[in-house]
Amino acid sequence: MLRGDIDTILDWVKQGSRVLDLGCGDGELLAALTKQKGVSGLGLDIDASNLIAAIDKGLCVVQQNMEDGLSNFNAKSFDVVIIAFSLQVLTRPHNVLERVVDIGNEAIVSFPNFGHWRSRLSLLLSGRMPKTKALPYSWFDTPNIHFCTVADFEQLCDQLEIKIIERKTSDSGHILAKLWPNLFAKTASYRIKRT
Amino acid sequence: MCFDEPLFLRSGEVLEEYTLVYETYGQLNAEGSNAVLVCHALSGNHHAAGYHSEADAKPGWWDTMIGPGKPIDTNRFYVVSPNNIGGCDGSTGPSSISQSTGKPWGSLFPQVTVEDWVETQKRLAEYLGISHWAAVIGGSLGGMQALEWSVRYPSWLSHCVVFAAAPGLTAQNIAFNEIARQAIFSDPQWMQGDYALAETVPEKGMALARMVGHLTYMSADKMSDRFGRELRQGSFEPDDEEPIFQVESYLRYQGSQFAGRFDANTYVIMTRALDRFDLASHGQGNLTEALGKATAEFLIVSFSSDWRFAPNRSREIVDALLASGKKVTYADIESDAGHDGFLLEDDDYMALVSAWMKRVAS
Numbered sequence: 001m002l003r004g005d006i007d008t009i010l011d012w013v014k015q016g017s018r019v020l021d022l023g024c025g026d027g028e029l030l031a032a033l034t035k036q037k038g039v040s041g042l043g044l045d046i047d048a049s050n051l052i053a054a055i056d057k058g059l060c061v062v063q064q065n066m067e068d069g070l071s072n073f074n075a076k077s078f079d080v081v082i083i084a085f086s087l088q089v090l091t092r093p094h095n096v097l098e099r100v101v102d103i104g105n106e107a108i109v110s111f112p113n114f115g116h117w118r119s120r121l122s123l124l125l126s127g128r129m130p131k132t133k134a135l136p137y138s139w140f141d142t143p144n145i146h147f148c149t150v151a152d153f154e155q156l157c158d159q160l161e162i163k164i165i166e167r168k169t170s171d172s173g174h175i176l177a178k179l180w181p182n183l184f185a186k187t188a189s190y191r192i193k194r195t
Numbered sequence: 196m197c198f199d200e201p202l203f204l205r206s207g208e209v210l211e212e213y214t215l216v217y218e219t220y221g222q223l224n225a226e227g228s229n230a231v232l233v234c235h236a237l238s239g240n241h242h243a244a245g246y247h248s249e250a251d252a253k254p255g256w257w258d259t260m261i262g263p264g265k266p267i268d269t270n271r272f273y274v275v276s277p278n279n280i281g282g283c284d285g286s287t288g289p290s291s292i293s294q295s296t297g298k299p300w301g302s303l304f305p306q307v308t309v310e311d312w313v314e315t316q317k318r319l320a321e322y323l324g325i326s327h328w329a330a331v332i333g334g335s336l337g338g339m340q341a342l343e344w345s346v347r348y349p350s351w352l353s354h355c356v357v358f359a360a361a362p363g364l365t366a367q368n369i370a371f372n373e374i375a376r377q378a379i380f381s382d383p384q385w386m387q388g389d390y391a392l393a394e395t396v397p398e399k400g401m402a403l404a405r406m407v408g409h410l411t412y413m414s415a416d417k418m419s420d421r422f423g424r425e426l427r428q429g430s431f432e433p434d435d436e437e438p439i440f441q442v443e444s445y446l447r448y449q450g451s452q453f454a455g456r457f458d459a460n461t462y463v464i465m466t467r468a469l470d471r472f473d474l475a476s477h478g479q480g481n482l483t484e485a486l487g488k489a490t491a492e493f494l495i496v497s498f499s500s501d502w503r504f505a506p507n508r509s510r511e512i513v514d515a516l517l518a519s520g521k522k523v524t525y526a527d528i529e530s531d532a533g534h535d536g537f538l539l540e541d542d543d544y545m546a547l548v549s550a551w552m553k554r555v556a557s
Contacts (some may be wrong), residue, residue: 042517048543051526056550060492060515062525072514 003108003134004170005084006032008014008189012108012166014036017079018105020044022066022096023086024080027054034059042078065098081107088112088144094156101162103193110189115182133187139161142159157192165191198318202280208305215319216285217241217277220261221269223325228556230325231267232352233257233276234315234333234340237408237465238457240284243276244269266548272329272555277319281307289460290391291373300460302388307464308412309336309472317351327351330555331491334358334537335504336465339472342512345489346477354555355491356548358537359501361508362482362515364472368503371411374467375404379459388460397459402450404462409449414500414533418442474512482511487519492502494551495525496544498536520554524551 006029012033013019017039021030024043029052033039043054043061051111054061064072066083067090087093088111100107112135122130137144148156150169157164169185171177177184196217201212218241223230231245235256244261246254261267261274278286281304289304296303318528320328333341338360345355364372381383382400386393422442429438478484493516497509504526516523528544530536536544 042521048526048529048547052543052546052550055524056553058554060522060524062517062523063527064525072510072517074518075477 002108003112004083004187005189008168008170009033009082009084009108009110010036012189012191013039013080013082015180016040018077020073020081022081022083022100023089024054024059024061025059025086026048027057027059029082029084030059031057035119058126067091070096070099070103073099075102076105078104078105080104083107083109085110085112087149088146090146091150093146094160097156097162097192098160101192104193106165106191106193108191109153110187111148111153112189113182114147114187115148115151116186117183120183150185150188153188153190157190161195162192163195165193167191196319196322198315200318202311202314202318204305204311205308208304210280210287210305213280213287213315214282214285214291215277215287215315217275217319219254219276220244220274220321221272223273223323226329227325227328229272230320230323230327231272231274231383231553231555232320232328232331232341232344233261233267233274234312234316234331234337235276235279236333236335236337236467236510237462238453239346240282241276241278241286242284244274251405256508257376257538260548261544266545267332267548268463268552275319275323275325278323279312279314280315281306281461281468282546283458288463289388290458298383299389299391301391304460304464308468309343310347312340312468313347316340316344317348320351326466327353330354330356330552331339332356332358333360334368335360335467335534336472339469342474343472345491345493346474346485349488349490352491354494356496356551357509358496359498359504359509359534360495360512361504362485362512363472364470366507369470371407371503375407375466376463378403378407379463382459384387385459388463388512390459396454398451398454401454401457401459401462404450405453405457406446406450409446409453411503412534414498414502414531417531417533420531421445465482482515484516486512486515486521489516489519489521492522492554493524494548495523496537496547497525497527498530498532498534499527500531501534501536503534 019039019041019042024045030041030043044064081100117132168189169181170187197214197546199212228534241258242255243257263270278284289300293300323514331341331344338357379400380524382397384395385397424442427441429436437462475482512524
């Protein structure tokens with residue numbers, strides 16, 4: 001698996017929760033949560049082919065841009081709001097983060113850690129924006145416009161007065177990723193809530 | 196099918212008896228669990244799918260959607276498609292003969308509403324031995340009937356599918372309908388609605404009404420693509436015959452075709468039924484409260500270029516459903532077809548409805 005956040009999210013979400021998955025894509029995560037955790041889920045996505053794929057999995061999905069303010073969702077109307085691997089495609093990720101901690105009792109956010117040593121080394125040695133197996137795009141033609149590192153994200157949460165309940169990184173079995181996640185974690189997942 | 200149990204209409208009037216014509220496609224299963232009701236829009240009728248004979252130029256109005264292997268798959272579902280009362284295609288309407296006078300109803304036919312249609316559809320279901328709809332489906336005015344079903348008889352349906360509809364018309368929408376009605380009323384052959392007795396036909400008024408209506412069902416982009424500024428005949432040269440734009444010719448053709456097949460009183464009744472529909476009235480004006488009564492799972496679809504029943508009207512329904520904690524799926528199909536998008540074949544639209552219908556038990 002290239003991402004390594006799915007198992008963490010499956011582990012964190014409690015049985016029978018009401019889940020809103022923002023940027024649900026083809027619904028793979030939401031379908032797994034429905035099957036394994038019996039959640040009542042709603043997915044949001046803007047892409048028609050993603051919607052069709054998610055509908056085909058029996059999911060409820062709404063075609064909506066998560067950056068439109070999400071004003072149609074009431075405060076605390078979900079147990080968990082998930083942004084899995086789509087923070088980096090948002091134009092104004094901080095605005096969305098502020099909304100999700102209002103809509104959900106808590107939120108789960110996962111993203112690729114751009115502070116990983118391979119990205120740093122790649123930039124250092126080649127002098128060009130890194131490409132990886134998980135993120136193979138060229139800098140000028142990529143959906144990922146807002147990469148951040150573990151340290152960046154945590155600083156933003158602090159600034160927005162969002163509390164980090166728990167952090168889990170991929171390669172977390174690895175002692176280095178535990179000690180220095182900003183350098184050694186490929187993927188970071190967070191449980192956050194409004195302080 | 197003739198129903199002789201009186202129908203108490205919302206207007207306070209009573210239809211002592213009435214005929215409801217309908218078509219069915221597919222087979223009702225032994226459990227009776229695969230019945231699907233299809234509700235038609237303003238100018239539709241019971242002939243939703245297939246051909247009646249080889250001589251038919253066109254199949255039913257929703258043949259793209261209904262049939263074997265199609266999104267509403269008649270191999271799986273037993274599809275019931277009635278013609279609503281007040282119509283002009285066989286069910287009792289203003290052009291039918293009134294039992295009490297022995298003459299065509301004409302102006303005396305009572306105003307019917309979406310609620311009245313739902314009542315007649317429920318009676319039809321009972322007559323057909325159906326006690327539950329696997330799904331109630333409709334577009335535009337048909338979508339309003341599906342919505343009405345979902346809150347009037349929630350336990351009757353497990354799925355509700357609404358295309359290109361709205362919880363109620365906007366002022367602009369009512370205004371377009373009013374222009375259409377005034378076009379009909381201004382035809383000297385209208386005779387206050389009693390043209391059948393006078394043996395006239397308000398064809399000019401009807402054609403004009405349809406031209407206005409048809410125009411609002413199309414998008415500006417599609418009209419530009421299709422007609423541009425092309426001339427059908429003549430030119431702007433001084434000696435040539437009078438120029439006629441393609442779009443003029445098209446609208447005139449649509450108008451006269453429609454005037455030839457549709458009843459003017461029916462058109463007036465249908466547009467008024469549209470105007471009067473107000474889903475929020477089930478919740479004292481609050482749409483969320485109204486839809487809170489529903490128990491079905493919903494599919495709501497809008498079409499990006501539809502300005503008559505714009506996507507944000509569908510979003511109102513979706514938001515109210517979300518706020519009341521209902522199961523809902525919503526898609527806005529990228530389309531240049533305007534309001535007519537729900538009737539036309541489109542890859543995403545067909546794939547999406549097919550995928551969603553998998554969850555409807557059969």
